[in-house]
Amino acid sequence: MKLDGRVAVVTGAGSGMGRAMIEEFHAEGATVVAVDIRQDAAQATIDDLGGNSRGLALAADVSDEADAERVVGEVVSQFGRLDVLCNNAGVLDDYTTALDTTTELWNRVIGVNLGGAFFFSRAALPQMISQGKGAIINTASISAFVAGGGGAAYTASKHGVLGLTKQLAFDYGKHGIRANAICPGAIHTGMTGHLLTPEGANPHVDAAVAATPAGRWGTPQEIAHMALFLASDDAAFIHGAAFTVDGGWVLP
Template sequence: MKLDGRIAVITGAGSGMGRAMAGEFSANGATVVAVDVRADAAQETVKLLDDGRSVAQTADVSNKADVERVVAETVARFGRLDILCNNAGVLDDYTPADETSDELWNRTLGINLNGPFFFSRAALGPMLAQGKGCIINTASISSFVAGGGGAAYTASKHAVLGLTKQLAFDYGKRGVRANAICPGAIHTGMTDHLMTPEGRNPHVDEAIAGTPAGRWGKPEEIAHMALFLASDEADFIHGSAFTVDGGWLLP
């Protein structure tokens, strides 16, 4: 599953699953454009990669101008864009609809849904021009069921899965594959607070205890799936959703 010579843009690459994806891709020959809203975090990821190829980019994925700049600068610098991992995301702290403010709704949908749309739309130009490309969206088990987040988060992740399928339908025959990874409970900086006494959620604790894995997942376990989907070994896979959830969704 080598990615030698390929250019990969990874959003949310400053920590957690995005940083793990960056490490996995770099170790297998890709040049990574590590995108994060926090400049220091993106730069730290590139420093950790220490591959002499990869670069950091600062961008708010919900800002169309930021997204288009990152894609344009990537193509200008490297001449192509082979892999896009739309990984950046936020939680909504399990907020139900009647308590969801306009600000929380717009922020969650802006990052979790508009971000993947803006980046995919911008990346399609160079991918279609070169006749080949791969888009990997980080969805969630909340793309299938309720309870993994609040109203905004669940709606955003259902929508990301729909976007993934439509991208595959529209562009698969033109050389661009699109697939989704649907993580379960993964221990990242975004979920750290759920492990504190103040932030613990009984529903989450009970669900994790009841899975076959019986534990939180690791960012690297999501990165392994991303590497496979980005590789030529996954060339026949279009519009699929891969649950990496420790068995959370088992009936």
Template sequence: MSQKLKGRKAVVTGAGSGMGRAIAKRFAEEGASVAALDLDLAAAESTAQSIVEAGGTAFSLRVDVSDDASVRAAIDGSVTALGGIDVLANIAGILDGYAPVLETSEQLWDRIIGVDLKGPFLMTRAVLPTMLENGGGTIVNMASIAGFVARGGGAAYTSAKHGVIGLTKQTAADYGLRGIRVNAICPGAVETAMTKQILDEGEAAVIESINAVPAGRHAQPEEIANLALFLANDESSFVHGAAYVIDGGWTIV
């Protein structure tokens, strides 16, 4: 084992399933102590238990990333349990059913923006004082190819993911000289429950583009986790404010 995160303390939101679960487990495999956070506490507990059973260190907490009080409580609990936070992975996210503007209610807009954009903002704002006090840290945000191009989601989702990339760049610019690195991952289609939702709800042209990527397949969550690991450890020490596309070639055709 390379133990690229040996001794690090990592918080992962959306850790109960999909990419968040894969990232939490990958971080633990590389030596990190992990706080597995999710709105679904039972799912977070399952992830933490699987890490512990594999010989790692983890615990679980419930968090609603769109609620500031919940976020602050989760960060405080993580600091207490872990003894600090070196890595934050903002992975929690939801889809909008590919709704265009005229089919996007204010309630749907607020829900998507609340989880997918406000969530990373609140988590980042809550963790920064601890990271700055400790001399630095690493933040990995989950964006999407919808942060670059249209048709990766609906109006709310695409707007939120564009915002995540902007938040990533601005936070990196504001805090880079103080030891904070911030980068984003921009996946295409990944084989998760959310992908099934895309295939169930997406327009025919969208589904066709997903299925016709040059890679010829969807990504596995573990492949996204490998990129998250790179951005979280010192191998990426000169990477600041980047948005890494990992889409099997979706955006080049």
């Protein structure tokens, strides 16, 4: 029970990697808060944990700073603490190049992927500082290192998430707060499922996945295992690191 007595908040928890993180944390003793833009999706994640689950479902738009403050305030009011924050919510840009990226698409992708991580971290930091301990885990991407994993907005946003992670670690490590990033490769989730269909197949992605040492898509549970490690005291000496969970995509 590596997270016994702790409170963990996961954004984008209605499906995919976020849902898997909630399940993993709950199994290890945490009280879990599933945050999703859809209340019904967040509630389904909590309901599936069982009738006596230690959990709460909250709806929020992570790109809205007021929503971030509201969610964190409600968590602290109800549970008295906040130990783990997983900024996992994200959106794709369908490999849109810069010339084809509209201002609306740019603002949405940057707002959710980077703005969400910033707003929720900023909201959670005062409580974590007061506790003298906390773990922030940001879902970045292999697109934080290389081009081709997304379009212009997505790649820029994930580079930004990694930079934010490092700065959080630098500024708040002295307060007992650890900030680290997970950089998934091709993970089979609801958000990426269309890439596995003939209609949505992307030759670049197919070739990249086939060329990895793993030779396959990853699962949400494989990301959740890394999140559990970073949330636990097993990672007590890890600050500002980026962990690729990508089947070896970025090895070359």
